[in-house]
Amino acid sequence: MKLIVATLSANYNGRGLTELPPAKRLLMLKDDGTVLIMNDKGFKPINYMTTINEFNQEHKDGETHLLFSNKKEKLEIILHEIFQESEIELDLNDPSIIREQTEEKLQLYISKNLSKIDEKYEFLSREFETGFGPVDILAKNKETGGMVAIEIKRTATINSVYQVLRYVDSLESRYETVEPVLIALNFNDSTKRLASNKGVTCLTVPSDWSEEEFEEFTLF
Amino acid sequence: MKLIVATLSANYNGRGLTELPPAKRLLMLKDDGTVLIMNDKGFKPINYMTTINEFNQEHKDGETHLLFSNKKEKLEIILHEIFQESEIELDLNDPSIIREQTEEKLQLYISKNLSKIDEKYEFLSREFETGFGPVDILAKNKETGGMVAIEIKRTATINSVYQVLRYVDSLESRYETVEPVLIALNFNDSTKRLASNKGVTCLTVPSDWSEEEFEEFTLF
DNA sequence: ACTTCGGTTATGGCA
DNA sequence: TGCCATAGCCGAAGT
Numbered sequence: 001m002k003l004i005v006a007t008l009s010a011n012y013n014g015r016g017l018t019e020l021p022p023a024k025r026l027l028m029l030k031d032d033g034t035v036l037i038m039n040d041k042g043f044k045p046i047n048y049m050t051t052i053n054e055f056n057q058e059h060k061d062g063e064t065h066l067l068f069s070n071k072k073e074k075l076e077i078i079l080h081e082i083f084q085e086s087e088i089e090l091d092l093n094d095p096s097i098i099r100e101q102t103e104e105k106l107q108l109y110i111s112k113n114l115s116k117i118d119e120k121y122e123f124l125s126r127e128f129e130t131g132f133g134p135v136d137i138l139a140k141n142k143e144t145g146g147m148v149a150i151e152i153k154r155t156a157t158i159n160s161v162y163q164v165l166r167y168v169d170s171l172e173s174r175y176e177t178v179e180p181v182l183i184a185l186n187f188n189d190s191t192k193r194l195a196s197n198k199g200v201t202c203l204t205v206p207s208d209w210s211e212e213e214f215e216e217f218t219l220f
Numbered sequence: 221m222k223l224i225v226a227t228l229s230a231n232y233n234g235r236g237l238t239e240l241p242p243a244k245r246l247l248m249l250k251d252d253g254t255v256l257i258m259n260d261k262g263f264k265p266i267n268y269m270t271t272i273n274e275f276n277q278e279h280k281d282g283e284t285h286l287l288f289s290n291k292k293e294k295l296e297i298i299l300h301e302i303f304q305e306s307e308i309e310l311d312l313n314d315p316s317i318i319r320e321q322t323e324e325k326l327q328l329y330i331s332k333n334l335s336k337i338d339e340k341y342e343f344l345s346r347e348f349e350t351g352f353g354p355v356d357i358l359a360k361n362k363e364t365g366g367m368v369a370i371e372i373k374r375t376a377t378i379n380s381v382y383q384v385l386r387y388v389d390s391l392e393s394r395y396e397t398v399e400p401v402l403i404a405l406n407f408n409d410s411t412k413r414l415a416s417n418k419g420v421t422c423l424t425v426p427s428d429w430s431e432e433e434f435e436e437f438t439l440f
Numbered sequence: 441a442c443t444t445c446g447g448t449t450a451t452g453g454c455a
Numbered sequence: 456t457g458c459c460a461t462a463g464c465c466g467a468a469g470t
Contacts, residue, residue, distance in 0.1 A: 030261065040250050042270065043268045097238050319447095374446090
């Protein structure tokens, strides 16, 4: 990638419309075509653009204008004064990051260990289609004999409450009783409150749902 | 900020849990404490961390271990081999980017020009509290005399449909009839279909809702 | 400090 | 390709 330290300004038009006043910043031109304008704060670029098809360069009044574009977007960068310019070589095939404890893995864990969360639930199926999209887990309440719609989240929000209620709505046309359940690692108070008002059961995953358990699953 | 080109690996634990195998990458250490690990693809860092309170450095077997942490997160970076190291100075007070055509500006535009979208609607208030969060615009249908709950989006999704229906649910305890309306620049087909099934009116903002109109508004 | 919501969200998966 | 849901979403504003 190429790194340029310069006083620059920018204009973007595409998904949104932005104007960036001039300041001394870092411009990164990655080998895959990605362009990033960085300042010294935070982790997000101020302006950026990916999937660039067209690039043009102009010189006007001693300033360099860079024009990046694709079918839907346009980014203009004006380099007022260049202080440094350098090229660095990184690994072409960067081995990808390994993510653990994702919602997908949590869902697989709970599918296999539902009774650890609550003894009375019996797992029936995963990603069961309701008509409003698939519910994460469909289970049976061994005490009541009724059905259970379970929505799983790493962090449950009020949206999760409405989501599981939608599934229950849809499933109630097929089953006599459907009980809404939210299972998550974290709930905030307002979510628990709303769930309680709406009759949605909230269950927390034991914090020791462990890496060892994963060995049983294959994601692919 | 400091830039380091090195063969490095990383482990993060906090909001999630990740493992990054070694490769030659760019490490950015920003002046505000932000740490970024970049490769030569895309606009996102592979690993990163912000709001760091604690930093420790260790040397083991000729390798440098960097340990960044705060109350909730921990990031370890192992520098196996360092190729380059440099320090660059950027502007301390980066003037902030100017965003146009944001949802907020769209909301203000529609507040003042609701009759341009549909003659029969009369604006009553903005950000009206429903009990399930504020509805963007509360209006009156001059033909029916009923109330109108309007949700505004740059791009409307199926979630927007459920959102406005929640507001209507809540408002119906206060008003006799409440009509759900979605106003957006873009709708996708499935959103329009769902809205139609659920009795939610979809209205598109004329593409010439112009910058000139903004002059009337003050955001602050 | 926590919650809520918009974002040029990005990104991966699947129809 | 478009649409959907997740993400270590981030960041900002309000409480």
